[in-house]
Amino acid sequence: MKRTNRSVIPGFGLTTGITLTILSVVVLIPLASLVVFSAQMSFDEIVATITRDRVLSSFRVSFVTAFVASLINAIMGVVLAWVLVKYTFPLKRLVDGMIELPFALPTAVAGIALTALTADTGLVGGFFAKFGIKIAFTQVGITVALVFIGIPFVVRAVQPVLEKLDPAYEEAAGVLGASRSRIFWKIVIPEIIPAALTGFGLAFGRCLGEYGSVVFIAGNKPFETEIVPLIIMSELQEYDYASATTIALVMLVASFVTLFLVNLIQTRNTKILKGGI
């Protein structure tokens, strides 16, 4: 790597060297080994692995549950961010701190807690069981776990935008005679939609790859509640590294596409936050 502009500050060689060395050992070489390993397989083999019924249905389960969970999170995230920014109420700081819990609580702990809670013998599961609704060990259960994992992404994406939102626009609209609901839909919503989309994308990306919280609540029935990371795991346990790698590669591409879309929205978002557009 070459410097394009000499600086008087020392340490370029040292810090860049350390950065590149650790990056290579921890990230680049291992990721490259995934590509090298899958390059040994023929295209037909890859297609054959991916189009197995069980694999296809796991992709469907993964995408559907991640999408539904992220949609719920996008709506609840905006509501939570709105409540936390615009209103004051008792215990607000506690609620604000609790939002961060899914980042701090190990996913396995969240997984077993949610399973115990939503099983037919659990507090919440018992209530729904009376109406014949099962949560744990169904796709509903997977979605519940993913909502838990994804909620902070949306709240933390929308919150700063709402905080920076200039009340002058809302006031001006109010003075000009716009109703409250009109102000909300015409001024506030367009401002927070990019942030909500960013949060949705981040949550979706995380949910697609989530394993720890889902593995317990899913019950892992093939064709029903088996998500992609679970398939990869079971291929690994059978030492079928080729299949595992192939499926992993498809997953990786899916999450990179998600990330790319999120970045597009986020670039626009930063412009708004910095006062552009």
Added chain:
Amino acid sequence: MYKETNSSKIVKWSLIGISVIFVVLMLLLPLITVITEAFKQGFAVYEKAVTDNYTVKAIWLTLEATALAVIINTVFGLSAAWSITKFQFKGKKILTTLIDLPVTVSPIIAGLIFLLTFGRQSPIFPLLQEWDIKIVFAVPGIVLATIFVTFPFISRELIPVLESRGNDEEEAAALMGAKGWTIFRKITFPHIKWAFLYGVVLCAARAMGEFGAVSVISGHLRGKTNTLPLHVEILFNEFQYVPAFAVASILVLLAIIILIARSLIEYNGKKKV
């Protein structure tokens, strides 16, 4: 702003109501469940589960992996932040993208790539065996996977802070003859102290709880490569629910400590800036 009308009051309190119900149901209740399940059969059973030999070993391994992940990511984060914010060079955009890459990779895939790199089917496996180096299904693999999943956590906090401050003070110090380490210690670090601590806390939180990546690479050898989250899984799958929740309660305690530390750091950081 505008006057609070009756209808806006209804909107306000119903939105707050929905939010509180959501937070209690989705976030608080699982937390309480862990504690109640852990103490279901009394304190003696709880104490036995928590002081069990395998549990204690799992605690130590978790602490070891977390500490190493924090140390390596600190070295990396400080170097990367310095290199990226103090100098102009080609390929900087690619570098920052690559640093962020690990968080977008599914934990299972994170484990898988280390399995492929150092496992039996890897081209360097014979070499590793000759030198008697065990990475896969051993502690080094767990540490590597933990570093991977927390990789950008510290640099990501430092880079925006350094970028927004500019380089004027460091340049002045360098022109007056200060050495690199002195500049970092006396000028740069005081400004990034809180952001750095914040990054460390986030890194530690994720490191101690990592499950998927570690699960793939560990081989689940009890007492050897079992971290706390893996120990929880084994107990739960053996239908030993009370011990599973008892071990999980240790992680809940750590998570609460991390949340408190996090908000303290955030509070102090805002005050100082």
